[in-house]
Amino acid sequence: MLELAILGLLEDQELHGYEIRKRLRDELGLFSNISFGSLYPALSRLERARAVEAVEETGDDLGGPVPMTGSLSGERAALRARRSAPSRGRRGRKVYRITDEGRLQFAALLANESGAGAEDARSFGLRLAFARYLPPQARLRLLERRRAQLAQRLTETRAAMAAGSRLDPYARSLVEHTTESTERDIAWLDRLIEAERARPTHEGWGDDQARHGQLTPTEVKGTQS
Amino acid sequence: MLELAILGLLEDQELHGYEIRKRLRDELGLFSNISFGSLYPALSRLERARAVEAVEETGDDLGGPVPMTGSLSGERAALRARRSAPSRGRRGRKVYRITDEGRLQFAALLANESGAGAEDARSFGLRLAFARYLPPQARLRLLERRRAQLAQRLTETRAAMAAGSRLDPYARSLVEHTTESTERDIAWLDRLIEAERARPTHEGWGDDQARHGQLTPTEVKGTQS
DNA sequence: GTCATCATGTAAGCCGTTACATGATTGC
């Protein structure tokens, strides 16, 4: 799951471990503060599996096919590295790039609908965050599956509440608040599902979106000056 | 953490493993469907640590100091067991009771404010569900600590959003929805904190509440016909 | 008699954590 997150971020641009952690925390709010003891071994595994590769952060590298995806922090980091150490780029700091093999793995992980832990909140959030890399039908299934899970949990909770279960005020407040949150989650999913269904009939997809789960060069370059 | 949950449920009444799982899932919504491979070993550990003990589910036991805490399902279970097998109570089915040692451990676990994982949502929910066993000041601290965490995360998210971070519609919707949920959580906590502060000045506590974290017989019996 | 549910357990493994260890860069 962490690997899915890493690959997802790297689809967008090259990043080093420390930065990946920050993105996950600040930008997506997922894996709030993933630990390094978890992140770096994951990167090593991905590297061994040839899903990612370390890129040299040297001058010519930065001058060439540098990410440039519009992220402020990403650009600032690159500029800082460039000016302070043009020949080697601040020693330790391994910038990773996703490989074609990695893109395949990413697509497989993302689309995997039956695998373990494919139904908890974190996993859903993660998949939704990268939903743009999913084909439209899979995207819709993701939303509907989540909706169904929440709806079921809701009916079960209601059944349990109807069947007695005298809770003290604290537990009761917790259950009620959780129920309300779930209702709001469902309403939100309904809006997303509706928006998804109202799309331009899935035509034109493949043009400005992913090709088997991968950004086209057009899109990567297109958004930046 | 699971042990905290188990002890908390057993504070109220004697239960067997299968039933504990059901309570956690249906009643509290915590540990949605904890696995048996996790639950039973936990019970074994607690038994070895003398925090709980297995009680004989024989006729005289059921006729005597049977829980009777007002839980419908609990009573039904007891009645079923009583009528169908008065002398042995359906073989496998270990009903556990908390010991004095267990109550001490429970109080320690519940009050532990600095320990590992004392700040995630699940842990908070668990502690809140058993907040009635907490002394008022600790209860207030629990709520305020949680509030502070959520508030901080919120400001961080806002800072990240202000600082650029162009997210695609899916990721954006996720972040926005998460933010709204967090705001609601904070508002809810504020209500709880206010209610907590408006309490009868913490006098009379120890009379109708926990005595070092344990229900008095008065309260246990009082709510039932 | 057979199927669903209740009920308990073991073994292997995944996925994450904390704690530890190291060192460069930046700001004051």
Place this chain on the structure above:
DNA sequence: GCAATCATGTAACGGCTTACATGATGAC
């Protein structure tokens, strides 16, 4: 020079999951 932050990694361990194995009870 010194502290804070950036940056990478290892080792040990925790806590929960899945898969497997077993058997009783109740409903039809």
